Structures are given as structure tokens and as C-alpha cells.
Amino acid sequence: MGHIVNPDREHRLLQKQLDRKVQGAPDSPTLIKILTLLFSPEEANIARQMPQQPTSLESLSRGLNMPRKELDRRLTEMAHRGVVLDIEHKGERYFMLPPVVIGLFEFTFMRARPDMPMAELARLFEEYFTENDRFISTLFQGKTQLFRSFVREESILHDDHTEILDWERASHIVTSASAISVGLCQCHHALTHLGKSCDRPQEVCLSFNHGAKTLVRNGYAREISTAEAMRVLEKSKAAGLAQTGDNVQRKVSFICNCCGCCCHLMLGMKTFDLHHGVVTSNWIMDVDLEKCKGCGKCATACPVNAIEIAETLEGDKKRKWAVRDEKICLGCGVCYSACKFGGATMRPREKRVFTPETAFDQMVAMAIERGKLASLIFDDPQKLSHRALGRIIGVLEKSPPFKAAMAIKPLKSAFLSAVVNGARRKSGKLGEMLK
Ligand code: SF4
Ligand code: SF4
Ligand code: SF4
The missing domain is CATH 3.30.70.3270 (Alpha-Beta Plaits)
Structure with missing residues (x-):
């Protein structure tokens, strides 16, 4: 990899790569300052070339034309600092550039960091989230969101209990998880550095399953038992915190315990009058x-x-x-x-709220609504499995025809024929549209 001549350019290109993500990262001098504090120019150069999907060390080393050993060392160091995500799958390591939210912001403030200018980062992130509505509107655009609200189970009348499904119960998510971790509430922690946080408990961010294991492995959170996680939930409820979590039905990966004064989601919804930013419970x-x-x-x-x-x-x-x-x-x-x-x-709402089944469905739905399907999925269309393709078609078929058509438009050259064949086989309205 060559010597970096224009460091500013690397951070600008990194911002563009982050903005291609479903969650978005609109351009702003404040974001460039944040990226400059989090990534050296050489790291920004690596990060901006990382595909949107988790990618193996082997293919990254080929794509970046960098010796595997050297890249491994750099990416491992970046993963420990939370500026890239490393995921272990079937014995192989995959890496990915995290979005700004849920990603760079959370990993920065999920633990105490004596090695980082935390107060400066807290100030810059707050400025980026609130200087205008661009970031929050981009994050909240569309119907499908990252977070959903969990109803307190104890508030549901006995007669209505049959209507609450397992994936709607925070207690079920906790008791059925294969691994659980707890970390600092990042919004709360960031505001502590600015002397503005409330005095509610901070170690309340729960992660589950694979996500929990990754956070523990990288030192972001500590592993806890089911009993301790239930205590965290109870403590949070007693402190008046609201439970919001991963907006999926299967393999819920996190539950946050949020207050209205520190949580950037709640603050964003209130400040910019964007009340759909967290999906309601039923x-x-x-x-x-x-x-x-x-x-x-x-x-x-x-x-x-x-x-x-x-x-x-x-x-x-x-x-x-x-x-x-x-x-x-x-x-x-x-x-x-x-x-x-x-x-x-x-009381139960008259119409049930839609919740994506899996994280993959959630991302595809968000990408369709935000016009980013191409950049989300198709770094390398040849690698798309039939299963993944089937799920994409399923989500496309449930989308309004106009949105679905717009989503597939940029894909025509790369893999339209595969989608057409798949959609025609299913003979849904998408198949008709693609004829
Ligand atoms: S104002 Fe609210 S808290 Fe007070 S009695 Fe009425 S419902 Fe209850
Ligand atoms: S959002 Fe406010 S009004 Fe609605 S259930 Fe929660 S606390 Fe009650
Ligand atoms: S979303 Fe809520 S719980 Fe999660 S980090 Fe922010 S305030 Fe904390």
C-alpha cells in the first residue's frame, strides 16, 4: 500500500463509504473531525475500501493488495479500538466497517477509554447528531427502523397476555439468549464526559448471542449470567428507563435501557419531531x-x-x-x-405493528426504503447465496412496487437476471414488474 499524500482525502472518502451504509452518514465538517480522531490516514484508507458486508481477511488482503499478516495486525488493532468490527464465523475471521450508529459512536462510548480524547469526541458526536436534522432524518427515514420499543410485561392485563409474543418480551430475550453481556449505556456515558448526564444507572446496555460474544472478546462489555441480566432489567425499570431493542423477531442482539434526557434516539425524536424513529410496541x-x-x-x-x-x-x-x-x-x-x-x-393497539423477522430482512427493508439496496448487498453479487437471494426477493415483494422498482434499478447490470429468475419463479407482483 502506497504512502498517503493527502490525509484529509482519506477521511473524506471514508465519510462517503459510511454514507453508503443503510444508516447513512451525511457529510459534515464535524463528522470529518470525528473520523480524524478515530482513524489515522492509513487506517482510513483501509476502512474506506472495506466492502459493506463482513469480508474475510483473505479477500481483504487480496482486495487491498496488502500482506495478510500485516493486514491482520492492523485490523486486529482497529477492532480493539472499535473502529472496525471483527466477527468469527465457522473458525474464520471476517471484518467490516461499522456504521456511525449503531457502530462507531457506540463502540467509542461503550467502555472507559483513557487512550482517547473522550470529552472532545463526546462534544463532536453530540454536535453531529444535533447541529441540524440531517443525521437523524437520514437515520430515521423510511418505515423500518433499527430500534423498537418493548412494553413492560407487568403493565399488560391478564386477559391481554395471550397477545404478547415471545419476541415482544424482554424477559424472553434474556432467558433464551445463548450468551449475554452488559456494557455502559453509550449515550449516557458520552454525556457524562460533558457533565450533562442524569444519575440513572449506566451499566445497562445488554447484548445477546453472537453480538455479546464479540463485545466480550474485544473488551467492550463483560459477560453476565441470565440472572444478572434479569437484575439489570429490573434495576433499569425501577430507575424509570424504557426498554428499546433490536427491531427484529429472531436473534434479538441488544436491549437498551433508555432515558428521555440522555438517549440520542429519544432526544432526536423529540428535538426534530421525528416520532417514528423508534418503532412502537403493540x-x-x-x-x-x-x-x-x-x-x-x-x-x-x-x-x-x-x-x-x-x-x-x-x-x-x-x-x-x-x-x-x-x-x-x-x-x-x-x-x-x-x-x-x-x-x-x-391496551393492545388495534393494528399490529410490523417487525422484520431477521436482521437480514431488516437491513434489506431499510435499504429498499432508503434507495441503498445496491450498495448494501452487491459488493460482489456472485457471492450471494440462494438463501439470501430468496429473502431479498421476499422483502422486495412485500415492498410498495415503486420502492421495489427503484431499489432494483441500479442492480440491472450486475445481477438482475438472477433476481428476475427468482422473482418469476415465485410469480409475485415483482416477477410481473421485472418482465
Ligand atoms: S396523571 Fe398520570 S400518574 Fe397521575 S394519576 Fe393520572 S395517569 Fe396516573
Ligand atoms: S411513550 Fe410515554 S405515554 Fe407511551 S407508554 Fe411510554 S411512558 Fe407511557
Ligand atoms: S440508545 Fe438508550 S440505552 Fe442505548 S446507548 Fe443510547 S441511551 Fe443508552
């Missing part, structure tokens, strides 16, 4: 007007300001009661726990 809060005393505890506890207190004069007496905004309520049930009078109740 429940919604209802006020029982018979029991509500208008004390306002639920409104204070709600992480997204979905509750206001209304008041009127009845004779010479003031009457107050809670009013919930349907468009904002996440269905988390934090208000249920805050109410001591039984006035905050949870």
Missing part, C-alpha cells in the same frame, strides 16, 4: 379517567413527552387529568409503573 397507553388524579407523574416519567396534563374548573374546584398523544406514545409502559393510582393503563 401496546398503547390509555388513561383511566375514573382513576386518574392528574398528578403528572406519568408525564414526567414518559421518555418522549407523549403525555400532557389537562385541567378544567368544575365549580370552584380544579380537575386535572392526563392526556396521551397517540402519535407519540411508544407503548413502553414506563408511565404504568410511575402511576400510583392505576390511571395509566396499557
Whole structure:
């Protein structure tokens, strides 16, 4: 690999590569400053050439024209710093450039880092997330999101219990995980460096299965037992934190415990009025007007300001009661726990919310909605397995025809024939569209 002559150029090209990801990374001088602190010019040069998919050391070494041993040393060091992801699969190591969120931001603030200018990074990330709505709007565009809200199981009436599915229960995710880790809540930790965080517990970010193993292996989180993970959940609930997690049904990889004052997701939704940024649970809060005393505890506890207190004069007496905004309520049930009078109740939503089955379906749906299918999947179309192709076609068929057509347009030269054949075999509307 040649000597870097223009270091700034490497960080600019790295930003472009990050922006090709489904989550996006709009250009900004603040982002370039963050990348400059996280990557040396040589590392930026490696990272910007990494395909969007996890790629083996062998193919990276060929693609980058770099001796395998030297590349292994550099990538391992970068993985320890959280600027590339390393994944072990069937005895082989794969590497990937993480997105800004969930990725570079989280890995930077998931643990204490004496080797990094943490306060400066915290300030820059906060500036990037809030300087305007470009980052948050890009992250939240489309219907499919990275996060979904989990309802507090204890808030569900006995009769409604049959309606809650296993993957909707935080307790089931914890008790069925093959490995669990806990790390620092990154949003909370970042704000601590700016002297702005609240005093709720910080070691509450739970990861599961493969994700947990990777975080533990790289020293980002510590492995914990099922019993300890249940205690983390209970402690978080008692502190008024809302459970949000991976927006998939199978192999949920994380559950966050978020507050409305530190969580960048909640803050982004409130600041920019983008309330679809976290997908709601299948429940919604209802006020029982018979029991509500208008004390306002639920409104204070709600992480997204979905509750206001209304008041009127009845004779010479003031009457107050809670009013919930349907468009904002996440269905988390934090208000249920805050109410001591039984006035905050949870009921199932009339229409069930769609949740992608797997992380792959989630990414494909997000890529279609954001016009990024080509850059997500097709670094090397020849390597796409039939199974993966089948799932892509499945998601495309469920997408609005216009979106699906736009998504496949840039793929025509590379692999359209494979999609056409697959879609025709399934004879869905996509097959018709592609004829
Ligand atoms: S999303 Fe919520 S829990 Fe996760 S890091 Fe941010 S504040 Fe913490
Ligand atoms: S619902 Fe409960 S917490 Fe909210 S105002 Fe009414 S009584 Fe208070
Ligand atoms: S009103 Fe607020 S606290 Fe209650 S369920 Fe909705 S989002 Fe959660």
C-alpha cells in the first residue's frame, strides 16, 4: 500500500463509504473531525475500501493488495479500538466497517477509554447528531427502523397476555439468549464526559448471542449470567428507563435501557419531531379517567413527552387529568409503573405493528426504503447465496412496487437476471414488474 499524500482525502472518502451504509452518514465538517480522531490516514484508507458486508481477511488482503499478516495486525488493532468490527464465523475471521450508529459512536462510548480524547469526541458526536436534522432524518427515514420499543410485561392485563409474543418480551430475550453481556449505556456515558448526564444507572446496555460474544472478546462489555441480566432489567425499570431493542423477531442482539434526557434516539425524536424513529410496541397507553388524579407523574416519567396534563374548573374546584398523544406514545409502559393510582393503563393497539423477522430482512427493508439496496448487498453479487437471494426477493415483494422498482434499478447490470429468475419463479407482483 502506497504512502498517503493527502490525509484529509482519506477521511473524506471514508465519510462517503459510511454514507453508503443503510444508516447513512451525511457529510459534515464535524463528522470529518470525528473520523480524524478515530482513524489515522492509513487506517482510513483501509476502512474506506472495506466492502459493506463482513469480508474475510483473505479477500481483504487480496482486495487491498496488502500482506495478510500485516493486514491482520492492523485490523486486529482497529477492532480493539472499535473502529472496525471483527466477527468469527465457522473458525474464520471476517471484518467490516461499522456504521456511525449503531457502530462507531457506540463502540467509542461503550467502555472507559483513557487512550482517547473522550470529552472532545463526546462534544463532536453530540454536535453531529444535533447541529441540524440531517443525521437523524437520514437515520430515521423510511418505515423500518433499527430500534423498537418493548412494553413492560407487568403493565399488560391478564386477559391481554395471550397477545404478547415471545419476541415482544424482554424477559424472553434474556432467558433464551445463548450468551449475554452488559456494557455502559453509550449515550449516557458520552454525556457524562460533558457533565450533562442524569444519575440513572449506566451499566445497562445488554447484548445477546453472537453480538455479546464479540463485545466480550474485544473488551467492550463483560459477560453476565441470565440472572444478572434479569437484575439489570429490573434495576433499569425501577430507575424509570424504557426498554428499546433490536427491531427484529429472531436473534434479538441488544436491549437498551433508555432515558428521555440522555438517549440520542429519544432526544432526536423529540428535538426534530421525528416520532417514528423508534418503532412502537403493540401496546398503547390509555388513561383511566375514573382513576386518574392528574398528578403528572406519568408525564414526567414518559421518555418522549407523549403525555400532557389537562385541567378544567368544575365549580370552584380544579380537575386535572392526563392526556396521551397517540402519535407519540411508544407503548413502553414506563408511565404504568410511575402511576400510583392505576390511571395509566396499557391496551393492545388495534393494528399490529410490523417487525422484520431477521436482521437480514431488516437491513434489506431499510435499504429498499432508503434507495441503498445496491450498495448494501452487491459488493460482489456472485457471492450471494440462494438463501439470501430468496429473502431479498421476499422483502422486495412485500415492498410498495415503486420502492421495489427503484431499489432494483441500479442492480440491472450486475445481477438482475438472477433476481428476475427468482422473482418469476415465485410469480409475485415483482416477477410481473421485472418482465
Ligand atoms: S440508545 Fe438508550 S440505552 Fe442505548 S446507548 Fe443510547 S441511551 Fe443508552
Ligand atoms: S395517569 Fe396516573 S400518574 Fe398520570 S396523571 Fe393520572 S394519576 Fe397521575
Ligand atoms: S405515554 Fe410515554 S411512558 Fe407511557 S407508554 Fe407511551 S411513550 Fe411510554
